[in-house]
Amino acid sequence: MNANLMVASNAMDKIIALCKRRGFIYPGSEIYGGLANTYDYGPAGTELLRNIRNLWWNNFVHKRDDIVGLDASVISHQEIWKASGHATGFADAMVDCKNCKLRLRADHLTERSTKKKVEGKILEELEKIIQNSKDLVCPNCGKHDWTEVRRFNLLFPVNLGIVEEDQSLAYLRGETAQGMFINFKNVVDSTRIKLPFGIAQLGKSFRNEVTLGNSVFRTLEFEQGEIEYFFDADKTNWEELFDEWRQTMWNFVVEELGINEKNLQWRVHSDEERSFYSKRTEDLEYKFPFGFKELWGIAYRTDYDLVQHMKFSSKDLSITDPQTGKKIMPHVIEPAVGINRMLLMLLSDSYREEEKRIVLKLHPKLAPYKVAVFPLLANKPELVEKAKKIYKDLRKNFSVVFDDRGNIGKRYYSQDEIGTPFCVTVDFETLENDTVTIRDRDTMRQERTKVNKLVSCFQDKIS
Numbered sequence: 001m002n003a004n005l006m007v008a009s010n011a012m013d014k015i016i017a018l019c020k021r022r023g024f025i026y027p028g029s030e031i032y033g034g035l036a037n038t039y040d041y042g043p044a045g046t047e048l049l050r051n052i053r054n055l056w057w058n059n060f061v062h063k064r065d066d067i068v069g070l071d072a073s074v075i076s077h078q079e080i081w082k083a084s085g086h087a088t089g090f091a092d093a094m095v096d097c098k099n100c101k102l103r104l105r106a107d108h109l110t111e112r113s114t115k116k117k118v119e120g121k122i123l124e125e126l127e128k129i130i131q132n133s134k135d136l137v138c139p140n141c142g143k144h145d146w147t148e149v150r151r152f153n154l155l156f157p158v159n160l161g162i163v164e165e166d167q168s169l170a171y172l173r174g175e176t177a178q179g180m181f182i183n184f185k186n187v188v189d190s191t192r193i194k195l196p197f198g199i200a201q202l203g204k205s206f207r208n209e210v211t212l213g214n215s216v217f218r219t220l221e222f223e224q225g226e227i228e229y230f231f232d233a234d235k236t237n238w239e240e241l242f243d244e245w246r247q248t249m250w251n252f253v254v255e256e257l258g259i260n261e262k263n264l265q266w267r268v269h270s271d272e273e274r275s276f277y278s279k280r281t282e283d284l285e286y287k288f289p290f291g292f293k294e295l296w297g298i299a300y301r302t303d304y305d306l307v308q309h310m311k312f313s314s315k316d317l318s319i320t321d322p323q324t325g326k327k328i329m330p331h332v333i334e335p336a337v338g339i340n341r342m343l344l345m346l347l348s349d350s351y352r353e354e355e356k357r358i359v360l361k362l363h364p365k366l367a368p369y370k371v372a373v374f375p376l377l378a379n380k381p382e383l384v385e386k387a388k389k390i391y392k393d394l395r396k397n398f399s400v401v402f403d404d405r406g407n408i409g410k411r412y413y414s415q416d417e418i419g420t421p422f423c424v425t426v427d428f429e430t431l432e433n434d435t436v437t438i439r440d441r442d443t444m445r446q447e448r449t450k451v452n453k454l455v456s457c458f459q460d461k462i463s
């Protein structure tokens with residue numbers, strides 16, 4: 001393994017180990033030997049995911065008067081995916097190792113030799129590169145003995161028990177986006193929203209992906225945050241709107257999530273790589289421990305999806321301009337992000353190894369727990385009782401944990417690894433003058449504060 005790859009896998013291994021140790025992410029179906037590319041989120045990971053989701057929703061739905069929310073069904077009619085083109089066009093090129101049967105994405109394997117993106121290359125070209133590059137050996141068994149390159153569709157079919165025969169085929173959605181297109185007319189008819197406007201959705205999508213490692217970066221089941229921003233292409237310049245959205249995405253990652261700008265870059269999709277439905281696509285990439293990779297995509301999908309659904313459903317999905325009476329088939333710009341990828345980015349960006357500790361320097365508003373409360377000694381009932389009271393009071397306003405195990409040093413150490421920004425310790429002085437110490441995660445400095453000032457003090461520090 002070359003030195004760069006080794007550093008990357010070490011950094012990733014350390015993050016993965018912390019995630020397991022502190023309850024962020026566990027391997028899926030672990031007690032049964034695991035299930036590839038599936039993960040479960042533990043108590044800390046669940047809180048972090050929820051905080052990311054809430055921040056996204058608050059920014060893109062609650063704080064805007066031109067975007068409304070939607071929560072569409074995961075199980076969806078087969079015609080949706082025929083109309084969208086996914087039933088035929090949503091496929092990855094795969095190769096199998098004939099020796100050990102490992103299955104890999106042909107483009108990922110090829111990129112190891114070409115050192116550049118080859119996504120979207122036709123099967124024959126990938127096949128040629130793989131067969132001619134004898135250094136492209138199987139990462140599992142080391143042999144160069146590949147099958148021909150074949151296409152595998154990524155959609156998960158499901159069979160419904162409530163309808164007959166071929167009508168029973170449905171799909172788990174491969175993107176949340178289609179929910180917005182098929183409900184476009186419902187939203188227009190049931191709200192007062194006018195073009196240009198967006199429909200936003202947060203929810204699970206499913207893709208039959210084959211990948212190796214890198215934790216929750218690419219999984220079978222993942223959560224997307226997608227916005228379909230509809231506009232009249234005769235009135236709105238798509239290039240200006242596209243640039244506005246690019247800026248909005250960048251600002252969210254830097255200002256709201258607190259990510260270091262040095263670890264971000266834009267990458268424009270080549271004609272070969274771009275999805276079949278898009279006229280222009282760019283990825284906002286984050287520098288993960290395994291290199292710059294897509295975090296958040298933005299695509300100009302034109303009126304492709306609405307036109308396709310109109311054809312397949314025979315329903316009129318155009319809207320009428322209230323001023324001119326003209327029929328409009330809106331075009332769409334789509335910023336689409338993976339919530340789980342945002343979580344992995346936050347863990348990577350905030351992970352620090354210091355002299356005596358490992359610490360997650362998450363922004364306090366994202367940290368799974370805002371405050372941890374400790375009694376100085378677990379065997380002094382008067383300290384435990386007072387600490388429990390403070391814990392219960394703070395719980396009304398923040399997510400708080402209580403810990404009385406081990407010594408104070410160990411408790412700080414574990415809260416640092418979870419990213420808890422503040423620790424409150426109840427000691428003997430508390431019983432005399434109703435003050436506690438607050439220890440700051442980042443500076444490790446302690447200050448004494450009156451118990452009745454704690455809520456307002458944390459409200460200031462966390463916002």
Ligand code: GAP
Binds near residue numbers: 176216294337340
């Ligand atoms: N509607 C457009 C669309 O779905 P995409 O680039 O395929 O575009 C959008 O997905 C985002 O969803 C990606 O930028 C990525 O963050 C996330 N994503 C896609 N596939 C994923 C997977 N298998 N596991 C985790 N996240 C994924």
